[in-house]
Amino acid sequence: MARLVMKFGGTSVATVERIKNVARHVKREVEAGHDVAVVVSAMSGKTNELVSFVREAAPLYDAREYDTVVASGEQVTSGLLALVLNDMGIPARSWQGWQIPLYSDDAHGSARILEVDGAAILAGFEARGEVAVVSGFQGIHKESGRITTLGRGGSDTSAVAIAAGIKASRCDIYTDVDGVYTTDPRIVPRAVRMNKVAFEEMLEMASMGAKVLQVRSVEIAMVHQVPTYVRSSFDDPDNPNPGTLICDEDEIMEHQVITGIAYSKDDTEITLREVADKPGVAASVFMPLAEANINVDMIVQNISEDGKTTDITFTVPAADYDRALDILNRAKTEIGYRALQGAKDVAKVSAIGIGMRSHAGVAAKAFKALSEKGINIRAITTSEIKFSVLIDADYTELAVRTLHSLYGLDRG
């Protein structure tokens, strides 16, 4: 007998019929003798409807009221799933964020979880063998007593945080895919579903564009050592596939050098030409961007021929592109550069693997393979367990396929 968290997203609870299917998954685990907490999102489409009401009500909306309106979507789903479970003879009750309570900070609209009090849910397990049906995505700010939401995809984060809060032995994230693949199977049909992947690798994959799990949920799973499965809610409830386990690297016997290839088209490139090559110039470029909360990722700096000026290239999220250009234009005299250039049609392709730590020359091999395919590398970043290259967006699929084959990830 184990304690278990199961999470179902919006498409898995899109209709009452689908909620009944979710209940069959829950029934399987209850009948296996487990204590179960289920975390649910809003019925798909509902959150968008609520957000559009908010936008119509007030273009520059108060984020606290936004949260009040939008959190109602999960309240409906948690109540409905509890109804279905009770109707099937499985004791269940719904829990809103404020009832648990799941405390967050007051960054309304994208609040961070501070503390999950698992006592009430555990009491329900103990006293009544009761399934806890939890509204994902929402919490409460302790001081103000107001409803908060965790931002898009926040239900994954809720699920893992609740798993940590009730010391669950496992957290199952049910999605519309059946696990984590070595890369996007729409690009590489020979991509392989992994049985296990290390937290650190999953963190990089999520950051690099693999949208199967929210980055913050992986962080929390890693910190609290919650073994987390990604699996499909559309499997037969009586005979589901296990999916992919995200776990501590020690749990994985043999590491491949590269575990997966991720890509993202959400980045844009900015270049400052002929910046004076003197101390403090990098700060003069990046400080104003940091102050505007713009996240700079890859940075490349080349000395120009005369040795007196330098070119600086870096990437920012596509959503911040216009704002970044505007800030740099206004700071032109202060920074002192000749020209400002931007490119939106770029993509970042990343190779991730814990095995990189103990293998030299892994990235160099990639640079060679990409150049042989005629793919120009605009910028490079590396970390202990991943490297990324920035390339023309047109070459994204070719680059992903090239690296996937290069590191022996293609299905046999």
Add this chain to the structure above:
Amino acid sequence: MARLVMKFGGTSVATVERIKNVARHVKREVEAGHDVAVVVSAMSGKTNELVSFVREAAPLYDAREYDTVVASGEQVTSGLLALVLNDMGIPARSWQGWQIPLYSDDAHGSARILEVDGAAILAGFEARGEVAVVSGFQGIHKESGRITTLGRGGSDTSAVAIAAGIKASRCDIYTDVDGVYTTDPRIVPRAVRMNKVAFEEMLEMASMGAKVLQVRSVEIAMVHQVPTYVRSSFDDPDNPNPGTLICDEDEIMEHQVITGIAYSKDDTEITLREVADKPGVAASVFMPLAEANINVDMIVQNISEDGKTTDITFTVPAADYDRALDILNRAKTEIGYRALQGAKDVAKVSAIGIGMRSHAGVAAKAFKALSEKGINIRAITTSEIKFSVLIDADYTELAVRTLHSLYGLDRG
């Protein structure tokens, strides 16, 4: 400067556009210098949608989860109105039942309000001049911490209870009619909108079928002496009509003998023929009905010619008709009667007025007038300030018009 509660129902907040219109009504009162709490229902249609989800999820639903699901409708509206007000530069925040808190008992689905803590709302008035936008229809059960709902029309009750809780000097109920009329204007075009009506009279009218206000809200208004206006949300927000004031009878200078004529087609008639006329027979008839929670209203008992048996006639709500017949059929030997008869096509017409107390023969005048029109009276009940007659439903409109003229209520 006064403290004021304004309540808007589902049709008044059916769309974001209409919510903006509600905000203009609120603005008028804020600009007049008042501290305002606004109570809102769910957008019309939403509650029905949520109820149908619940029914699809579980035909025999758990009322606690029903409440969780259905209360989400008001949460959306309160958030949206707060957004619109803030956007107009009027400080506002939403309040859910559990945030106020508005405590109720745990009769989920039709909970009764136990206590409204006005402190937090009053603190918002004081510290920030903040409009309180309150979700109607919902509360919280203190011991279980679960969301409750007050039953259909419960937002009226919320509004008056909150008015009592914050010691408001007035509660304005905005509806789709512009006040309380001497009778239904669809039946009597010469019906008159009253300027004032006493709590006791309104209570009888609401009970007798005038659907403009929930009975429980009138009870609370009367007990806590909250002057309550019924007025239209479709009036020009900058120049609205005052509507009808429901107030203590002392506030009304001169009472007419009869204030209004109400009618109801929701009653049915049941007759037991030749019941033995002995002590305890009434109990044997009405106890089983009471135990089944069936509300018996008018009772008439006639001695039959032989003096040994009696006929008993009474009314029950139409919704309980089949159940009542079934119970009486099963108790036939125990009660001892010859035949059981029922009639569904009956109507109850009532005349209400505090002036009746000091005038004799008011009802007798009515019986004469009705018989002159050929209307047969099947049963009669009277109280201090009203009398009701049960008649064939076909004669309802004729009876209402006859009494409306008889007591001089027709517009001049």
